[in-house]
Amino acid sequence: MIELKSPAEIERMRVTGRFVADVLTDLGERADVGVNLLDLEHRARDLVARRGATSCYWDYEPSFGKGPFRNMICLSVNDAVLHGLPFDYVLSDGDVLTMDFAVSVDGWVADSARTIVVGTAREEDLRLIRASEEALEAGIEAAQSGSRLGDVSAAIGAVAAEYGYPVNTQFGGHGLGRTMHEDPHVSNSGRAGRGMVLRPGTTLALEPWFAATTDRIVYDPDGWTIRSADGSRTTHSEHTVAVTEEGPLVLTRRVDEVVHAGNDPR
Template sequence: MLKSTADVAAMRPAGKFVGGVLSSLQEVARVGMTLQQLDDHAHRMIDAAGAHSVYLGYHPSFGAIPYPGVLCTSVNDAALHGLPSSYVLQDGDLLSIDFAAQVQGWVADSAITFQLGTTTPEAQRLIETTERALLAGITQAKVGGRMGDISAAIGDVGHRAGYGINTDFGGHGVGRKMHEDPHVPNDGRRRSGMKLQAGLVIAIEPWFMAGGDEYVIDPDGWTIRSADGSLAAHFEHTVALTADGPVVLTARG
């Protein structure tokens, strides 16, 4: 579970690559583009960098099919695991992009949410709050603290905004594989849970729904949507805990 100082240094190229791909996707995404075109763009960047997709072909027990793309692209009421498709992005769509890749044997994982074209106060408030929750969680990723400190910081931001928080899916350890121990819930109690140690590398990833806290899963076995059809947002960074404080490996320049 714990990485050495050398391991954390070796994870930096993966983090830089993942952050760069997400920045590029946000720049190229536009109304009229399909989700598949975004996936193709990321796939070309993976190939050009000699990286490896950890999504493509991934087939956990809940997936009806092996994952067919290199991105999770979730639109509006879709919160997580949205499949790349021929869907054409519309003016005002809220788009979450989750991306993980392996570079030189190490994985990094990150996600962003943004609105295309005409913005709305409801969507912008949800985006701002979810990103603020991510930053609050990162701030609490301190050696000597507890996992519950991270979870409570995330949950407090979401609850104050009145958003739905479901803890069935959350953050996780990252390393040689995309999903490692420990689980990082998006809500919890301070001063509870495992003790945070130097060398722990985790993906912190709040996802909030503008309405209630229940979700449904599409027949594809992947796409998770808010049960009430409300908007959803998702932000994520891969973070290394060090004696000098948390280091965001997937920072976007």
């Protein structure tokens, strides 16, 4: 069942979204060569505690995970892309780091992810990251009142195809609001004109994620961390978006964010 949110409820989600955005900005500024992933996890814990927020990840135990997730942020490095468990790892020059963060503030959830390069960036990594960011913006632009969910999926998948990146459809975006995962599932590939009609008050977490050369995934022994099956680098971009009469409203936009408008697969 899709729970439509009122304008007042969307504004409360926007408050949460601002906090999520600020945390990802803070952690992005701290992530550097020589920084341990556990330092970033502890910083996230500190910021959550100060805000009086509630982590959506702590004790999260879905069917695809191995036991409860006992961290407040997903940190995935290089070929790891989703649900990365923070562990004792020191970031090296050129590492690709994905940070995925979701919390509830006063009963309303927001969810966002970003991928950055630590230190010296390889051109192919920047291209991969740009592809997911452009795909996210294309999905956001397609999330118009009266459009269909397939329009969003098709827009995301079209950017991946233009860049030449394969798309995995096992994991994708989702509805959210009072909880982190609500209906509907939002695939990162699909056919325009299909699926449910988007109505004002629909709130979605759109999250294109790509691996450079495969659409297959493998799990780490920790039962959580998902990697590309061939070891290729990965990227993940996510925003919480509300469908409104005036157009899509991004609730987790970062103040330091560069918005990529239009595709540039060079």
